Amino acid sequence: MHFVVCAKQIPDPETPPSAFKIDESKNEVVPAPGISPVLSQFDAIAAEAALRIKEASGDAKITVVSLGQESAQAAIKQVLAMGADEGLLLDDPAFLGGDSYATARTLAAAVEKLGDVDAVFCGRQAADWDMGQVGLGVATLLGWPAAIIAKDVQIADGQMTAQRVMPDGFETVQMPLPAVVTVSNELGDPRYPKLQQIMQAARKTVTKWGAADLDLDPSTVGAAGSRLKLERLFIPQVSGEVELIEGDTAQEQAAGLVAKLREAKIL
């Protein structure tokens, strides 16, 4: 079997809000000084889901694919170190500035070119734009079935079985391969690579494909092919000033807070 894991490099979502800055003239996030970009955590969990199946079945190859610039090699190498077999970087000036549509179109073309893919694993959403639609976009463009927000994924007998996180519990869905699944944090923590794996991954060659390799017309990808036009990116205003309730003891503070809440008729 051949699995593809989609991996995206993003600004570290643990960046403290005070260090988060936007250049409103360019509608861009200003990289926080001294904070390196990271592999989107949900993508690491998607890799974990694929690796668990590979280990259980014994005969699967995992290709990690990232759409990004040279710096996205770090995200690819991280998934290689976790245990993926091959890396593929989709890097072309034509790919820059794409929306979810352009991204899904490029990834779907790569999956098609790989040719023998049985399943694609994505994170439930990238922790930068938080859209949560690229996995379903890849599935729809390829004509494959898909399940989203899974906390468990099994593959056997040509079927994918995914346990979806629902508002009131879990739902188990089955679909024939090839299929796409997006994975949520409820699956569990992704593994930490061992030092030896990190060193091996560093030596692996990552294949690079551009628009021409994928037979993609540059006007259909990247910023040119995007359908959502970003008009404005801004930091929302937070409401009012907090009033900290003082007191010599926790009892005094608690009594003060309860009095405020009763006065405002909230309690």
Place this chain on the structure above:
Amino acid sequence: MARNVLVVGELDGGEVDSTTAELLAAGSRVADGGSVSVTLLGSQAGAAAASAFAAGAQRAFVGADGAYDEFRPDQWTQAVSASVEQSSAEVVLMAQSSVGRDLGPRLAFGLDSAVAMDCIAVADDGGTLTVTRPCYGGNANATYSFATSPAIATVRAKSQDPLPPQAGASGETVELPAAGESRSTIAGRELAVAEGLQLQEAPIVVSGGRGLGGPEGFEMMEEFAATIGRDKAAVGASRAACDLGWYPVSQQVGLTGKVVTPDLYVAIAISGASQHMAGCSGSKTIIAVNRDPDANIFNASRWGIVGDYKDVVPALIEALKE
């Protein structure tokens, strides 16, 4: 500029749910004289049409096949695509629910257009439809316009105000065909919800975070909620606390959990990471207890206590009993 709008409804028994009513209000606003239609799917869809008309719909596309009662993405996508075509919809709105998260992208890519997910504003900006949505875990908001039609948006619950209900309003009903093929099958379901008052319906939510230090901290949260009243307060948790296994996933508040909008949100030992705030920032009043006076949660709070929750919460419980 007049636009035809289609809202994908979701049912609560024999009526449209409250989010559908909010979407119909937003849809009526941006239709600006264009038509406002709703798609209703499920065995109760015919009965629910009246409530959709009362909430602002002029026409209902009704698929009363019982196969629609459970959300199977292929069947719903087909039915909604057919409604988009028949209503010549230029704008499609649906909830950012488990249905909308799944349906929105499938519909957009299937119709060769685009969707913006989890929007909190839908506006007519000088003749151009724009949507605004939080991103970067809630640190930023992004406003988009659409280069393709229809413009599709999933909209966050409680972000829009419903219209005053028009009792007795009527409209046209158009029948949709029976459900088509589904490539996926639902093999099972497991309910995992807290008993009693549900998180999203509670007027008061008491949430605990990683700073509680362990699952036993949540016993104190439950005692706190019970002191306020079991019919008023429910207990929530941050993603960090759920991922550590301290509290059930069904009670997770945040971007990837539940979005709650209670009258009072009590954040105990929660730092206030943006992805958590995305789930509670719509609360009327937020209060916080945290050891760190610089914790981000205080930036969003009306009142706060700087201190160890192990001292403060028992004191709050005692003060409430007085």
